[in-house]
Amino acid sequence: MSRTTLMLRLVRAEFYKLRTTSTWWIFTLATLVSTTVMLIVDCVNANSLLKPFDQYVALEAHGHGGRPIPAEFLAHMRSEWELGHSAVTQATTIYTAGQLIGVLLACLLGIVLITSEFHQQTATTTFLLTPHRDRVVAGKLGTAVGMAFLSWLLSTIISVTTGAIFLHHLGYGTQLGNAGVLRAIALNLAAYAIWAVFGIGFGALIRSQLGATVSATVLYLIGATAAASVFELIYTYLIPKSWILAAQVVVPAVASTVMISPTKTFDQSPPQWVGAAILIGYGILAGVIGTQILRRRDIA
Amino acid sequence: MDDGRIVVSALTKHYRGVTAVDDLSFTVEPGRVTGFLGPNGAGKTTTLRMLLNLVMPTAGTATIGGRRYLDLPEPDRVVGAVLEASSAHKGRTGRNHLRACCLTTGLPLTRADEVLDLVGLGPAADRKVKGYSLGMKQRLGIAAAMLGDPQVLILDEPANGLDPEGIRWMRQLLQGLATNGRTVLVSSHLLSEMQALADDVVIVAAGRLVRQGAVADVLASMGGDHRVRVSTPETEKLTAALAGAGATVTADGPGSLVISGVTAAAVGDTALAAGVPLHHLSAESPDLEDVFLDLTHAKAAIR
Incomplete structure (x- = not known):
């Protein structure tokens, strides 16, 4: 039997295992809810950002009670508006609305695929049926990427349909003919897939389900902010060279942001491919080390 | 599968500061039920898990039909194992658990229904495993082991949780399989059960082999104090x-x-x-x- 047949069989079995537990609908529900919430947030933001500046200020500052807006704050608002006042930018944001939580979910699913074998004590059955443990990991990798694709597809269908109607209705056009917009949607898929790979590696590396999911979530949600502060401190007090600030791309959460955003995410941010390469690198590294550990682990 | 002989050779497992299995060697012949006996902590489970590539030996080898478990191209067709009560996901139904096993090893899904009937679990097949009694989980484990119609059956303390009726059922099943020429290795600390079930015994204590042979021979060798x-x-x-x-x-x-x-x-x-x-x-x-x-x-x- 060929390796491909074997892999397809393992992936099919893993999908079946997912479908026959609650993980399946929890994951689907989480994808739906997070996409919907982020879509609403992004549409509301786009609605005001795409307006002329005075209307934008009126919309954003309507809670200010008619008092004059301080000049400093007004300047801040103008830079925000200038950054976001583009139908292409807003279309990109709206069409990839599910991403912020979606890639985290893809990562968590990867983690759960591996760690639930130990958490649910099914590892004995799994490794009896497939004693070559690297094949088990490879099968789960394929499954995680497949699930990431489905999640991206679901999220994108919702975002693009709703977003296109929304943008068209406001008179900005759907922007679906724009190459930059389409590339962003495609890169979004890459982000889902890469985070799923990262999740598999992370799950193989950290045996505890709770430990792995919590640390991955924390790393993802506050990683970028924490990294920005730490690298800023290093820059200010230790090494005042601008490459230090660019180097924060080594943090997975930062790498992910850099990879998917067509514009600069911070002043020294390196090109998109650097972010992608770093994230894939982490995924492979975690996967290889995790698989090596898993191969030697006693299943007792 | 021409030969289902199990050969354990100088098998050793050290855990931190403890030698769980110590230079253990024995053979298990096809066509017989072999009881693997020892008090709790004697290293029986560790030995069986090393045989199945679940625990990595510190030294020594274990083969089934001349091959390591890892080297069997389709292990489920050669060896069926029941190591802990089923090791199935609690939120999955018994039937779905078996079907997932079938998909993994490329067996038709109908095989799941066949083994469910074989172990008498048909009526509970569509209930989640978390609602199963220990005895039902043991039956599910045996069902999973039988999926590939293996030549060799390995069971770790299968009588745990079975009621007397269940124990009799299992005894008949295992003896029937051995009569058909299969290799059956059953570990237990329930000695009276082994006396009724086994043809051969391998007795271990403190990770070492104490005695191996036909039940009658081992009894006779003890001085035959009739x-x-x-x-x-x-x-x-x-x-x-x-x-x-x-x-x-x-x-x-x-x-x-x-x-x-x-x-x-x-x-x-x-x-x-x-x-x-x-x-x-x-x-x-x-x-x-x-x-x-x-x-x-x-x-x-x-x-």
Whole structure:
């Protein structure tokens, strides 16, 4: 039997295992809810950002009670508006609305695929049926990427349909003919897939389900902010060279942001491919080390 | 599959500071039920898991039909194993658990229904495993092991959680499989059950081999201390007659004697010759429990 047949069989079995537990609908529900919430947030933001500046200020500052807006704050608002006042930018944001939580979910699913074998004590059955443990990991990798694709597809269908109607209705056009917009949607898929790979590696590396999911979530949600502060401190007090600030791309959460955003995410941010390469690198590294550990682990 | 012989050779497993299995070697023959006996902590589970590539040996090898488990191209067609009560996801139904196994190894899904019937779990097939009793989980584990119709069956303490009816069912199943030429290796600390089930025994204690052989041979090798118990109203007269025949006689309550050193037939003949009426005569063979306790007595179970 060929390796491909074997892999397809393992992936099919893993999908079946997912479908026959609650993980399946929890994951689907989480994808739906997070996409919907982020879509609403992004549409509301786009609605005001795409307006002329005075209307934008009126919309954003309507809670200010008619008092004059301080000049400093007004300047801040103008830079925000200038950054976001583009139908292409807003279309990109709206069409990839599910991403912020979606890639985290893809990562968590990867983690759960591996760690639930130990958490649910099914590892004995799994490794009896497939004693070559690297094949088990490879099968789960394929499954995680497949699930990431489905999640991206679901999220994108919702975002693009709703977003296109929304943008068209406001008179900005759907922007679906724009190459930059389409590339962003495609890169979004890459982000889902890469985070799923990262999740598999992370799950193989950290045996505890709770430990792995919590640390991955924390790393993802506050990683970028924490990294920005730490690298800023290093820059200010230790090494005042601008490459230090660019180097924060080594943090997975930062790498992910850099990879998917067509514009600069911070002043020294390196090109998109650097972010992608770093994230894939982490995924492979975690996967290889995790698989090596898993191969030697006693299943007792 | 031409040969289902299990060969364990100088197998050793060190855990931090503890030698769970210590230079253990034995063979298990096809066509027989082999009992793998030892007190708790003797290293039985560790040995079985090393045989199945779940625990990595520190030294030594274990093969099934001449190959390591890892090197079997389709392990589920060669070996079926029941190691812990089913090891199925609690939120999945029994049928779905078996179907997932079928998909993993490329068996048709209908095979799941066949083994469910084989173990009598059909009525509970669509219930989630978390609602199963321990006995039902054992049956599910046996069902999963039987999916690939394997030549070799390995079971770790399968009687745990089974009721007497379940134990009888399992005994018949395993003996039937051995009669068909399959290799059946069953670990247990329930010695009385092994005596009724096994053809051969491998006895381990403290990670080391204590004795291996056919059940009858192992019993005989223990000195074969066969005893005869009789009841008679004339104990003194019979004691005197038996002493003349070279027997050792001890009183065991009023009207009852326990005799050793002669056969039951000799006791009956002596009584007849002496004109002593016998109300009861029975031959008692030493049971495996006694042998086992003697054999493993010196080794500490907890190390």
